[in-house]
Amino acid sequence: MIYCTLLNPALDVIYRINEFRSGNTVTDIPSFSIPAGKGINVARVVRTLGEDVCVVGLMPEYDMKRSLEFLDQLKIKHHLFAIPGGLRINTTLIEENTNFNSHINSAGQQLPLRIQLEFNHFLEEFISAGDLWCFSGSLPRGFENDCYQKLIKSCKNKGAITLLDSRDHAFKMGVRAKPLMIKPNISELEGFFDEQIKGVHHLALKGKRLVDMGIAYVFISLGADGMIAIHENDCLLCSAPQIKTLDTVGCGDALVGGILVAQKRNFSFSEMCRMAIACGSSKALHQGPGVVSLDEVWQLMEEVTITAV
Numbered sequence: 001m002i003y004c005t006l007l008n009p010a011l012d013v014i015y016r017i018n019e020f021r022s023g024n025t026v027t028d029i030p031s032f033s034i035p036a037g038k039g040i041n042v043a044r045v046v047r048t049l050g051e052d053v054c055v056v057g058l059m060p061e062y063d064m065k066r067s068l069e070f071l072d073q074l075k076i077k078h079h080l081f082a083i084p085g086g087l088r089i090n091t092t093l094i095e096e097n098t099n100f101n102s103h104i105n106s107a108g109q110q111l112p113l114r115i116q117l118e119f120n121h122f123l124e125e126f127i128s129a130g131d132l133w134c135f136s137g138s139l140p141r142g143f144e145n146d147c148y149q150k151l152i153k154s155c156k157n158k159g160a161i162t163l164l165d166s167r168d169h170a171f172k173m174g175v176r177a178k179p180l181m182i183k184p185n186i187s188e189l190e191g192f193f194d195e196q197i198k199g200v201h202h203l204a205l206k207g208k209r210l211v212d213m214g215i216a217y218v219f220i221s222l223g224a225d226g227m228i229a230i231h232e233n234d235c236l237l238c239s240a241p242q243i244k245t246l247d248t249v250g251c252g253d254a255l256v257g258g259i260l261v262a263q264k265r266n267f268s269f270s271e272m273c274r275m276a277i278a279c280g281s282s283k284a285l286h287q288g289p290g291v292v293s294l295d296e297v298w299q300l301m302e303e304v305t306i307t308a309v
Helices: 038-048 061-073 113-124 147-157 168-176 186-193 200-212 251-264 269-284 294-301
Strands: 002-006 010-017 031-036 053-060 077-083 088-095 101-105 132-136 161-165 217-221 227-231 234-239 305-308
Touching: 002 038, 002 251, 031 038, 031 061, 038 053, 038 132, 038 251, 053 061, 053 113, 061 077, 077 113, 113 147, 132 147, 132 251, 147 161, 147 168, 161 168, 161 251, 168 186, 186 200, 186 217, 200 217, 200 227, 200 234, 217 251, 217 269, 227 269, 234 269, 251 269, 269 294, 269 305
Parallel strands: 002 053, 002 132, 010 088, 053 077, 132 161
Antiparallel strands: 010 031, 088 101, 217 227, 227 234, 234 305
16 A cells, blocks of 8 residues: 655645736636645655555644545545644745746644644654655645654554655655665755755765765656656656646656556666656646546656666
8 A cells, every 4th residue: 555644734726817916917817726745746756656655644624624634535445534624725826927836825823732643643654664755745744853753763664665755854864764765856856965965976876875874765846847766776867748838846756656556566766767757747737736548657668768877
């Protein structure tokens, strides 16, 4: 089973406008909203690719019913721990003329530390040897920075496989637990090493340092340019196919979904990279986070360019 954690869920509200100008009033524009958060976004991709997946996380009581119905509709299993209040709001403005995306993400409510302790105990009940666990997204306010670190250690102690995709201190401390796989972007990598990183070869060197620290797979997201992937002695530059992008919200989560499915199916390292990039590219062709096409993924895998670095 593949498990995706959801510690900081949100309601994604997405607007498409011709052009955004500060100070103007914009009316009668198309929009849609869905329950989201990186765990849900990743799980949607995993399910579309044909694997069973379960979301384990927090969910505010006010939005619990809607979120459960949403996951049930997608045939995604779930174990959600109820917390007070409602979902935080993440707003995305997509400018049609320029295809620029602007994001406004609310911080969400402050949670007492006892909820972290109770949730950790709740999550640990579902860990079994051989399962894949994806720890992705930011931590809610009030949770300690070592939350992912502790959960990754619990997984490793029970023989489960882990992937970490977070940022800031949660990422730094999570890496100390040596998950099998990590997926930083350039900004997160710069934050980890506390230095500016320029160019493919510099990024590759930093990725290799992480492998030397005990991380088996390092996937460095380059956005529209693809990713750099390092495993053992292999360092690959994986370039995405040329496509006409519609919506880039959640492309990184789609990439993670591809990695998880490829790992579950014991793909070779290069095929794992192809599936990851293909998932991110397919997502960019569709509106809304977590939306990919299975047929597109198989087709796009053939169009991914991989070169050794």
